[in-house]
Each structure stands twice: as structure tokens, then as C-alpha cells.
Amino acid sequence: MKSRRRVSAKVLEALEQGLSKALEEGVKSWPLPHPPLSDADFPPVHPSNKDRILELGLGLLQADKGMFDRHLSIVVDLIVPHRMNLTDDPFEIHERWLLKRLDVLTERLLFAIATEWLAQALDQSSPDPDRWWLSVALVNGLCNASHGQPVHQGYHLVESIALAERPGTWHTQPDVSSANLDWNPHGMVPRTTSVVAHEAGTNAAIWVMTQLENSGEERRKLLVEWCRLLLERKELIEPLGISNILIRRASDPSEEVSSRVVVCLAKLIEGDKEAGLECIRVLNSREDLLTRRAMADVLTRMFRRITTDAIPLLNSMLEDEDESVLAAASATVGDLRFLDKEMWADKILELCDHHSQIVRRNLVYTIRDYLEEYSEDNRGIIPKLWADGDEVVLTRLRELLMRMDEVDADRFASTIRSLDGLDIDGLWAPMKIKNEERVNQWQNWLSGDGEQPTTPEPVEIHVSDMTEGELPDLSDALDTLDDMGFLD
Numbered sequence: 001m002k003s004r005r006r007v008s009a010k011v012l013e014a015l016e017q018g019l020s021k022a023l024e025e026g027v028k029s030w031p032l033p034h035p036p037l038s039d040a041d042f043p044p045v046h047p048s049n050k051d052r053i054l055e056l057g058l059g060l061l062q063a064d065k066g067m068f069d070r071h072l073s074i075v076v077d078l079i080v081p082h083r084m085n086l087t088d089d090p091f092e093i094h095e096r097w098l099l100k101r102l103d104v105l106t107e108r109l110l111f112a113i114a115t116e117w118l119a120q121a122l123d124q125s126s127p128d129p130d131r132w133w134l135s136v137a138l139v140n141g142l143c144n145a146s147h148g149q150p151v152h153q154g155y156h157l158v159e160s161i162a163l164a165e166r167p168g169t170w171h172t173q174p175d176v177s178s179a180n181l182d183w184n185p186h187g188m189v190p191r192t193t194s195v196v197a198h199e200a201g202t203n204a205a206i207w208v209m210t211q212l213e214n215s216g217e218e219r220r221k222l223l224v225e226w227c228r229l230l231l232e233r234k235e236l237i238e239p240l241g242i243s244n245i246l247i248r249r250a251s252d253p254s255e256e257v258s259s260r261v262v263v264c265l266a267k268l269i270e271g272d273k274e275a276g277l278e279c280i281r282v283l284n285s286r287e288d289l290l291t292r293r294a295m296a297d298v299l300t301r302m303f304r305r306i307t308t309d310a311i312p313l314l315n316s317m318l319e320d321e322d323e324s325v326l327a328a329a330s331a332t333v334g335d336l337r338f339l340d341k342e343m344w345a346d347k348i349l350e351l352c353d354h355h356s357q358i359v360r361r362n363l364v365y366t367i368r369d370y371l372e373e374y375s376e377d378n379r380g381i382i383p384k385l386w387a388d389g390d391e392v393v394l395t396r397l398r399e400l401l402m403r404m405d406e407v408d409a410d411r412f413a414s415t416i417r418s419l420d421g422l423d424i425d426g427l428w429a430p431m432k433i434k435n436e437e438r439v440n441q442w443q444n445w446l447s448g449d450g451e452q453p454t455t456p457e458p459v460e461i462h463v464s465d466m467t468e469g470e471l472p473d474l475s476d477a478l479d480t481l482d483d484m485g486f487l488d
Helices: 002-026 050-064 066-080 096-097 102-121 127-141 147-161 199-213 215-232 234-240 242-250 254-263 265-271 273-284 289-297 299-317 324-331 331-338 341-351 357-362 364-373 381-388 393-405 409-418 424-447 461-468 475-483
Strands: none
Touching: 002 066, 002 096, 002 127, 002 324, 002 364, 050 066, 050 127, 066 102, 096 102, 096 364, 102 127, 102 147, 127 147, 127 199, 147 199, 147 215, 147 234, 147 381, 199 234, 215 234, 215 242, 215 254, 234 242, 234 265, 242 254, 242 265, 242 273, 242 461, 254 265, 254 273, 254 475, 265 299, 273 289, 273 299, 289 299, 289 364, 299 324, 299 331, 331 341, 331 364, 341 364, 341 381, 357 364, 357 393, 364 381, 364 393, 364 461, 381 393, 381 409, 393 409, 393 424, 409 424
């Protein structure tokens, strides 16, 4: 118990300082938004000054010692290392470890307190306006980093504000089934899984998000992370103006912010295609390397959602000077075949002469699909790639041709003819390891001294052929196990 008291005293001291600092930061944006819920008999009165918020917050923390002890126990159980003996007191075993991590404890406790105050402020039966001012100011002051608790816990709180529902109560009700004690086999309980934005709550959530957007780079990155998560709730996209926020942040002076907007594009297009296309236009016009690389990474997802509108993106990326952008863009060339097969084949032919080696190497991943569609290879793509001489390209082509010999000798023959005048000794060497006689037949045919080999007949393997006569006699082994007592 002494350890618990020592840790509790240290944490409470640090928590008071952290709460004071967070509230001071949160009330810099004044006035605070109006509470979405209120009692008609006791209308909320906005605090007259900022000091009132600070006094109220510290007073509630000192007065409600039970809340502090409860949250402290929960947080300690969450962050301490795994204990082999679950009966050990974590305060006693990990006292020094905990005291070295007061900042982690304080941050988690502050978010836990903000969650509890917000839950009391959004209680449908008796909303508490004082705790509303405190929770909103505290959320605004705590959300100052683009990672950790401000992302996930902060998003959850802002979403609850927009819905004017207590945190954790509006989307976690399970379906009542036969596994529940309260299941009624004769009753029909409709369940609404959609969410409904609350007008006053939405205004308050917009206020919080506006504070982030008008702040420094780190808080703007946090805002984009919130938008990425809020895009999962299509009912909130329009009320919260998520589309407009992302369009504005797409032209953010910080490349760190704009590159995070790229990750939101897929969901934004699903929820608001016009805004998504505008966002893409803005991002594609940027010149910073981080955003260009991020756009190249999501190009495949763009093809699946905006189809032909993604073709200009591909063409512009293939003209980029950065190797990473070229690598990602060229690996997406195969997606063109789902839009226009002729355009796809022509693009492969065009890129055979691309100045970047990595682009030419990435073409081999779509060559098999190309040969399936254009087995005659009238464009002469295979000879062009073979003449390139790059070992990575040649290795992939050799694999394709060796497989072609196994399944379609006629196609293999026409492809070999198209390589006339090129050095194909590198093809025969691995084929000889597998079947030297067949290689001699092909070489004789090429020199005019024999007939063209035919496609080999597939070999049928029967299970009975594999097992017949091969099972060992296990009687001696069983006798040995019996003597050792294993079969008792």
C-alpha cells in the first residue's frame, strides 16, 4: 500500500500540472462552443472568463478522488509489462518503472478524465454543462500530436461530440441472439447501425477541428488523421465538411500534411467523388517529393475507383525523375488492361524504350498477361525486352518461355523465331538441365535439320502409384513402443 500511495501522490501532482496546462491551451480559443444537450429548466450559461474553466477543472479533480483512483488503476493495468503472477500488486512490483513514465500515465489519465466528463456532459437524462466546457477545452488542449492517444482517443471523442452521444454507447450495441439471456425468440428487435449527425454537436465538432486546422503542422497532421477515420462514417462526411478540409490540406504548405491527405483519397472518392477528383488534381500538381511518392503508391487504388481518370496520373508519373515514383507507377501499368487492352499493349511497347531500367524491369510482371491476350506478339515486345540485355528481364522471360514450351509448343516456336538474330544461349542452358534431348530437338528445328517438337503430353499421377509397395513395415516399431510403455 505504501507503494500505491507514493505512486498515486506523484501521479496526482503531475496530473494537476498536466490538466492545468491542457486547459490553458484549450481555452486560448474563446468562446467555447455551445453544448449540444441541455436541460430546459436549467439553460447553460457560458463561463464569463477563462480562469473559471481552470478553477473548475482543478477543483473537480481534487474533489473526485474516487475517479482518479479508478482511472489510475485501469491505466496502470494497461501499461505495465506482463506479470507472470497476476496476484502481484503492479504498484509495488513496478513502482520505479511507473515513476519513470509519468508522462505516459498523465496523458492516458487526462484522456480518460476527458472521456468521463464528456460522457456526463452528453448524458441524455441530465446533461452537465460545466463538464461540457471542461471536456471541450481539455480535448482541444490535449490533441497536439499526430500519433498515439490524440489520434485514436481524440478521434473517438470528436466523433461522439458530432453525434451528441456518450463515448462508447452509440455504435457498440451487439445484436441480441440466442447466446444472450435476454433473447426473445418471438420478438423482432430492429437494429439501426447507421449514425445520425447532431446539428449542435456537429457545430461543436467543427469548432474543435477548426482549431486544429488553424494551428501548427503537428495539429494539422492530426486533423488529417481524424478525417481519414471519419471517412468511415459516410453520414458525417457532409455535416463535418470533411471533403473541404481535405481539399484545403491538399495544398498545405507542409509536405508532411499533404502526403497524409493522399492516404484519404480512396475513401474520399467513395464518399464524395467530385471532391476526391479535385483533391487528386491539387495533389498531382504539387512538386514536393514526399507527396509525389505517396501518390504513386496509391495509384492502383485510384485505377479501381476512378478508372479512366487515373490514366493522366499514370502518364505524368512515368515522366517523373524520381526512381521511387517510376517504380510504383510502372508496376501499375498492368491495371490498364481492365480499361483498354489496346492502350495497355501500346503502353508496354512504349515503355520498352523507357530510359529508366526499373521501369523496363517492372514490365515483366505484366508480360504473361500480355502473351495470354496477344500470343502472336505482333508488336514485337518480347524481342525488344530480350534485346535489352538486363539480367532481371531476361530471367523472367526465360521462365515464361520455358513454361510456354511445356503448354504450347506452337506459340513457343513462333516466339523463338521472333528472337532470330539475338543471343538465346541463356535460354537453352536452364532448359538443358530439365530436358537436354528436347533442347537438341528445338535447336535442330531452328537449324532446319528436324521437325518442330510438339507439346508434351501431361503426366497423370495416381495416388495408388505413389503409395503402392512403399509403406514401411511398422510392426517392429510398434513392438518397441509397446515395450517402452507408450501404448498402455
